[in-house]
Amino acid sequence: MSRRSKAILLALFFGGFGIHKFYLNKPLHGILYLLFFWTYIPTIIALVEVLYYLTMSDKKFDKNIMAKVCKKCAKGGEKVYTKITRRSLSLIVHTCPKCSKRVMVNRKT
Numbered sequence: 481m482s483r484r485s486k487a488i489l490l491a492l493f494f495g496g497f498g499i500h501k502f503y504l505n506k507p508l509h510g511i512l513y514l515l516f517f518w519t520y521i522p523t524i525i526a527l528v529e530v531l532y533y534l535t536m537s538d539k540k541f542d543k544n545i546m547a548k549v550c551k552k553c554a555k556g557g558e559k560v561y562t563k564i565t566r567r568s569l570s571l572i573v574h575t576c577p578k579c580s581k582r583v584m585v586n587r588k589t
């Protein structure tokens with residue numbers, strides 16, 4: 481099963497609790513969903529996300545929806561951000577959602 485299908489199932493059944501967000505390596509979003517699950521707003525957002533995930537390919541999903549993690553935390557082909565070696569104008573600080581390590585990365589990667 482692709483990561484996209486897994487995320488769709490999680491969002492369908494546990495979307496109101498933000499479980500799919502934890503799966504996508506976006507724990508901060510997940511916590512927000514958990515805090516507001518009683519309003520049913522996260523449930524509605526999760527259903528919209530399901531529709532959105534359904535429209536994209538697995539490849540596009542991995543690229544655009546999965547949060548990137550550092551090399552150490554990547555298991556099972558998760559997207560890895562690459563540390564920049566040359567200074568450029570498009571630098572951002574990326575925090576690994578799993579280990580909270582901060583690394584300067586290129587905006588495009």
Ligand SMILES: [Zn+2]
Pocket residue numbers: 549550551552553576577578579580581
């Ligand atoms: Zn990490």
